[in-house]
Amino acid sequence: MQELILQYKDQAILWAARNGTNIIIALILLIVGHWLAKRFAHILQAAMQRKSMDLLLINFLKGVAYYATMAAVFIAVAAQVGIDTTSFLAILGSVGLAVGLAMKDNLSNFSSGVMLILFRPFTFGDFVQVAGVAGSVVTINLFHTELKSPDNQRIIIPNSLIMGQVITNVTGNDTRRIDMVFGIGYGDDIAKARQVIIDVLEADPGILKTPAYTVAVSELADSSVNFVVRPWSKTADYWDVRFRVTEAIKLALDANGISIPFPQRDVHVIGSAE
Numbered sequence: 001m002q003e004l005i006l007q008y009k010d011q012a013i014l015w016a017a018r019n020g021t022n023i024i025i026a027l028i029l030l031i032v033g034h035w036l037a038k039r040f041a042h043i044l045q046a047a048m049q050r051k052s053m054d055l056l057l058i059n060f061l062k063g064v065a066y067y068a069t070m071a072a073v074f075i076a077v078a079a080q081v082g083i084d085t086t087s088f089l090a091i092l093g094s095v096g097l098a099v100g101l102a103m104k105d106n107l108s109n110f111s112s113g114v115m116l117i118l119f120r121p122f123t124f125g126d127f128v129q130v131a132g133v134a135g136s137v138v139t140i141n142l143f144h145t146e147l148k149s150p151d152n153q154r155i156i157i158p159n160s161l162i163m164g165q166v167i168t169n170v171t172g173n174d175t176r177r178i179d180m181v182f183g184i185g186y187g188d189d190i191a192k193a194r195q196v197i198i199d200v201l202e203a204d205p206g207i208l209k210t211p212a213y214t215v216a217v218s219e220l221a222d223s224s225v226n227f228v229v230r231p232w233s234k235t236a237d238y239w240d241v242r243f244r245v246t247e248a249i250k251l252a253l254d255a256n257g258i259s260i261p262f263p264q265r266d267v268h269v270i271g272s273a274e
Contacts, residue, residue, distance in 0.1 A: 033073030183224030
């Protein structure tokens with residue numbers, strides 16, 4: 001056993017003596033390559049920051065640039081010390097294929113995360129409806145996206161589920177239309193009711209003048225004449241305006257003697273007299 005160890009030791013010393021220059025050059029390549037990779041990543045980061053690109057995209061591309069450069073450096077170092085890089089790349093490709101097949105779900109999430117970062121259907125703070133759930137965007141990672149529900153639940157969704165379904169960005173635009181329906185009785189004055197609703201809309205400071213609101217009779221229902229009321233507001237003011245206008249219209253209709261009917265049913269009991 002000791003003779004075997006001495007034999008390998010002698011072979012290692014002989015190899016080092018023959019390839020000493022190559023080893024020194026390889027070490028220099030590794031040190032310089034590492035510095036260049038970090039430098040290139042920082043230059044790329046600064047360039048993207050000047051373009052005001054998304055922070056998550058900047059960090060992702062910075063990491064890709066660094067590791068891609070380091071991969072090229074390692075291949076150059078391996079070639080310098082006499083390692084057959086052709087075989088090395090073939091083995092690396094086989095390992096990559098095996099790992100890819102074993103982690104296809106994670107790779108699907110990764111590719112979907114890249115798509116989310118590049119195309120940005122939503123960003124931090126947006127309120128979205130994705131994969132059957134709704135919430136405000138907290139983080140967008142390469143493998144999953146985290147939302148916060150209106151009742152403060154933490155929701156983590158794999159990115160592949162998001163990209164595979166419809167994405168609704170509720171707060172993606174600066175303005176939103178508020179869709180409401182109010183019913184009045186068949187015996188009430190339609191023109192008067194319309195004017196009462198219009199007066200409420202005109203008085204509310206949260207309702208935008210452009211686009212113009214809509215107040216129209218939409219349906220002759222079973223027990224009411226229904227108005228559609230569709231004002232516009234800033235997206236940030238949507239719920240405040242909706243709640244305030246709903247209450248104001250109800251109070252204004254009551255004050256003007258206009259009824260808001262509700263479904264009623266007459267029950268007739270037929271029985272024999274005793």
